[in-house]
Amino acid sequence: MKQHTLLMPLDMHLHLRDGIMLENIASLSAYSFSGAIIMPNLVPPVSTKEELIAYKERILHAVGIEAADDEMEEFSDNGGFEPYMTLFYQNYDEDFLAEVADELTAIKLYPAGITTNSEGGVKNFDIEEMRPTLEAMARLDIPLCVHGETDGFVMDREAEFMNIYESLATNFPDLKIIMEHITTKEAVDMLDKHANLYATITVHHLLISLDDVIGGMMKPHLFCKPIAKRPEDRDALLKVALDAHPKVMFGSDSAPHPQHKKEACGCAAGVFTAPIALQLLCEIFEKAGKLDNLQSFVSDNAQSIYGICPEFKEIILVQEPFKVPETYKGVVPMYAGESIGWSIEDVD
Amino acid sequence: MKQHTLLMPLDMHLHLRDGIMLENIASLSAYSFSGAIIMPNLVPPVSTKEELIAYKERILHAVGIEAADDEMEEFSDNGGFEPYMTLFYQNYDEDFLAEVADELTAIKLYPAGITTNSEGGVKNFDIEEMRPTLEAMARLDIPLCVHGETDGFVMDREAEFMNIYESLATNFPDLKIIMEHITTKEAVDMLDKHANLYATITVHHLLISLDDVIGGMMKPHLFCKPIAKRPEDRDALLKVALDAHPKVMFGSDSAPHPQHKKEACGCAAGVFTAPIALQLLCEIFEKAGKLDNLQSFVSDNAQSIYGICPEFKEIILVQEPFKVPETYKGVVPMYAGESIGWSIEDVD
Numbered sequence: 001m002k003q004h005t006l007l008m009p010l011d012m013h014l015h016l017r018d019g020i021m022l023e024n025i026a027s028l029s030a031y032s033f034s035g036a037i038i039m040p041n042l043v044p045p046v047s048t049k050e051e052l053i054a055y056k057e058r059i060l061h062a063v064g065i066e067a068a069d070d071e072m073e074e075f076s077d078n079g080g081f082e083p084y085m086t087l088f089y090q091n092y093d094e095d096f097l098a099e100v101a102d103e104l105t106a107i108k109l110y111p112a113g114i115t116t117n118s119e120g121g122v123k124n125f126d127i128e129e130m131r132p133t134l135e136a137m138a139r140l141d142i143p144l145c146v147h148g149e150t151d152g153f154v155m156d157r158e159a160e161f162m163n164i165y166e167s168l169a170t171n172f173p174d175l176k177i178i179m180e181h182i183t184t185k186e187a188v189d190m191l192d193k194h195a196n197l198y199a200t201i202t203v204h205h206l207l208i209s210l211d212d213v214i215g216g217m218m219k220p221h222l223f224c225k226p227i228a229k230r231p232e233d234r235d236a237l238l239k240v241a242l243d244a245h246p247k248v249m250f251g252s253d254s255a256p257h258p259q260h261k262k263e264a265c266g267c268a269a270g271v272f273t274a275p276i277a278l279q280l281l282c283e284i285f286e287k288a289g290k291l292d293n294l295q296s297f298v299s300d301n302a303q304s305i306y307g308i309c310p311e312f313k314e315i316i317l318v319q320e321p322f323k324v325p326e327t328y329k330g331v332v333p334m335y336a337g338e339s340i341g342w343s344i345e346d347v348d
Numbered sequence: 349m350k351q352h353t354l355l356m357p358l359d360m361h362l363h364l365r366d367g368i369m370l371e372n373i374a375s376l377s378a379y380s381f382s383g384a385i386i387m388p389n390l391v392p393p394v395s396t397k398e399e400l401i402a403y404k405e406r407i408l409h410a411v412g413i414e415a416a417d418d419e420m421e422e423f424s425d426n427g428g429f430e431p432y433m434t435l436f437y438q439n440y441d442e443d444f445l446a447e448v449a450d451e452l453t454a455i456k457l458y459p460a461g462i463t464t465n466s467e468g469g470v471k472n473f474d475i476e477e478m479r480p481t482l483e484a485m486a487r488l489d490i491p492l493c494v495h496g497e498t499d500g501f502v503m504d505r506e507a508e509f510m511n512i513y514e515s516l517a518t519n520f521p522d523l524k525i526i527m528e529h530i531t532t533k534e535a536v537d538m539l540d541k542h543a544n545l546y547a548t549i550t551v552h553h554l555l556i557s558l559d560d561v562i563g564g565m566m567k568p569h570l571f572c573k574p575i576a577k578r579p580e581d582r583d584a585l586l587k588v589a590l591d592a593h594p595k596v597m598f599g600s601d602s603a604p605h606p607q608h609k610k611e612a613c614g615c616a617a618g619v620f621t622a623p624i625a626l627q628l629l630c631e632i633f634e635k636a637g638k639l640d641n642l643q644s645f646v647s648d649n650a651q652s653i654y655g656i657c658p659e660f661k662e663i664i665l666v667q668e669p670f671k672v673p674e675t676y677k678g679v680v681p682m683y684a685g686e687s688i689g690w691s692i693e694d695v696d
Contacts, residue, residue: 154563215502217614266565
C-alpha cells in the first residue's frame with residue numbers, strides 16, 4: 001500500500017472561530033498540522049494586544065483539552081500545535097506594532113464587508129492613508145495577508161483586485177504581501193510579476209469550479225468566498241500548487257459554520273476542510289504524479305516565506321479509502337459521506 | 349393611486365408539476381393568467397396523446413377545485429384558465445403529430461440531463477436525425493420550445509448553445525423556434541438574426557444577476573436553470589422586454605419545489621414566481637416608464653407568435669405595497685416576506 005510522510009504540515013489560512021465552535025473544531029487542525037495562521041475575523045475583530053493574547057490562550061486551551069466525548073477522542077493527544085496569530089488590519093501606529101510584534105505572525109487585511117465578519121475592514125485603498133502602517137510593518141518584517149476582492153460582480157472581484165495588489169506591491173517593496181486563497185489565473189500570473197507577492201491556495205479551489213457549486217444542484221457546503229471560478233482558473237492554481245511554486249503555500253481557509261447556517265435560506269460562506277485537507281492533497285498530488293512536491297506546498301515554502309520553524313510533527317498517510325464523516329461536531333465537511341483515496345495512518 | 353389594467357396575461361413557460369403540488373399551486377397561476385404553456389417534464393415526461401390529455405384534465409381539475417382551505421380561498425373562482433399543453437420532444441412521426449396536433453400548442457425540447465426531469469432529452473443535436481420530426485412540426489405549425497443550454501461551464505452553457513439555435517433556425521426556416529427563458533445578451537442578439545427565432549424571458553432574470561444568487565449569502569430560492577448571468581446580460585434582457593420587442597414574450601418558468609428541497613444540501617433548481625409575477629412586472633415596467641409596453645410583453649406578442657386567442661380576463665393592478673407570503677402551500681416564493689410595489693386589486 002502506497003504511503004507518504006509529511007513533516008510539519010502548516011495551514012497558512014485557518015478560521016478557528018471562538019467559543020463552543022473553537023472548542024469543538026480546533027483539535028481537528030491540531031491533530032494533523034504543526035501550526036496554522038489564525039484569522040482574526042471574530043466579533044469584534046482581534047485588534048489589540050490583549051485580545052490577541054487572550055484569543056491565543058483560548059485556542060491553546062481548546063487544543064489542549066481532553067476529548068470530551070468518544071467522537072473526538074482520536075483527535076486528542078496530538079502533540080504540539082502553534083497558532084500563528086494575526087491582527088485584523090487597521091491603521092496601527094509603529095509603537096503599537098513594535099510592542100505587539102513578538103505576539104503575532106501577520107496582519108490580515110479585509111476590504112470592508114467582503115466576507116464573514118469583515119464589516120470593520122478597509123473601505124478604500126488610499127495608499128497614503130495606509131503608508132505609515134504598511135511601512136512600519138515592512139520595517140518590523142510583519143507580512144500583510146490580504147483578502148483580495150473588490151465589491152464588483154462576483155466572478156470578477158478577484159481579477160479586479162489585481163490593480164490594488166500591484167499598487168501595494170510597488171509602493172511597499174519591502175512588505176511581504178500574501179494574496180490569500182487565490183482563485184484565478186490573474187492572481188497566479190501576479191506571482192512572477194512582483195518579488196514581494198506570495199499566495200495561499202485552498203484545497204477546495206484545487207478541486208472545484210463554479211460548476212460544482214451551482215452547475216448541477218446547488219451545493220451550500222461548497223459555497224465560499226472567493227467563490228470557485230472557471231475550470232481554466234482551477235487549472236492555473238493546480239499548476240503552481242503541483243509544481244510547488246516557491247511563492248505558493250497551502251492555506252485551507254477552512255471555515256466552519258453550524259449545519260443550520262449552511263443549509264438555509266441565506267447560506268453563510270465557507271468550506272470546512274480542516275480534517276480532510278491533507279488526505280485530499282495527497283490524492284491530488286499523487287494522481288498528478290507530483291507527490292514529491294507536496295512537502296514544499298504544505299510546509300517548506302511557508303517556512304521560508306514566513307521564516308517560521310514549527311515543532312516537529314510527522315504525519316503518515318496511506319492510500320486507503322477514507323469515508324468522510326457526515327458531520328464533525330455539527331459542522332458538515334466538504335465531501336461529507338463520500339469516500340476519498342487517502343487516510344491518515346499515524347501522527348507522531 | 350396608480351392603477352394599471354392587463355388583459356389576458358399569458359405565462360408562456362410554466363411548471364405546474366403533478367399530484368399534490370399541482371393541486372396546491374395551479375390555482376395561483378389560474379388566478380392571474382388567462383393561460384399558460386405547460387411544461388411536460390413530469391416523471392415520466394408527457395410524450396403520448398393519452399398522457400397529454402390526462403395531464404390537461406388533471407390541471408383543469410386542480411384549477412377548478414374549490415379552495416380547500418382559507419389560505420387558498422382568494423384564488424378560487426378565478427374565471428377561465430387555458431393550459432396550453434406541450435409534449436416532451438423526441439423523434440415523433442408525422443402521423444402521430446397530425447393526430448395529436450389539436451391537443452397541443454408546442455413541443456418542448458430538453459438537452460438530456462440539463463435540468464429537472466430532463467434525463468430523456470436529446471443527447472446530441474444531429475440535424476438529420478431530427479429532420480423528419482422538425483419538418484413535420486413546421487408543416488403542422490407546431491412551435492418548438494427549446495431549453496437552450498449545453499453541458500459546458502455553467503456561465504457559458506447558453507452562449508455555447510447559440511450554434512445549435514443557428515443550425516435549427518437555418519435548417520428549418522418554417523419552424524417557429526422559441527428560445528426559452530433566455531439569460532444572456534448572446535441570446536438577445538439572436539432575435540434579430542433569424543426570422544423564425546423567438547424568446548421567452550422570466551421575471552426573475554429581469555431582476556437578478558449571479559450576484560444575487562451567490563454574491564452575498566447563497567440564496568437557494570434564486571437558484572434556477574439557466575442560472576442568472578452577468579449584470580450586462582440582465583440589462584440586455586431588460587431592454588428587449590421593456591421595449592416589448594415583438595419576438596419576446598413573458599414566460600415565468602415558475603418552478604415550485606417543496607421548501608425542504610430548496611433549503612438543503614443539494615438544492616433543486618427553480619424560482620417560484622407565479623403568484624407575484626404580474627405585480628413584479630408592473631413594478632419593473634413602471635419604474636422604467638414603460639408601463640404601456642407591458643401588455644405586449646405579457647400577452648399580445650404571445651398571441652401573435654403562437655396564434656392563440658385566450659379567453660377574456662382583466663387584471664387590475666394598483667401601486668400599493670404587497671407583502672409576499674413566506675410560503676404558498678409549503679412552496680417559498682421569490683422575495684418571500686419582502687414587500688413589492690404593486691398588488692393585484694381585482695380580477696374579472
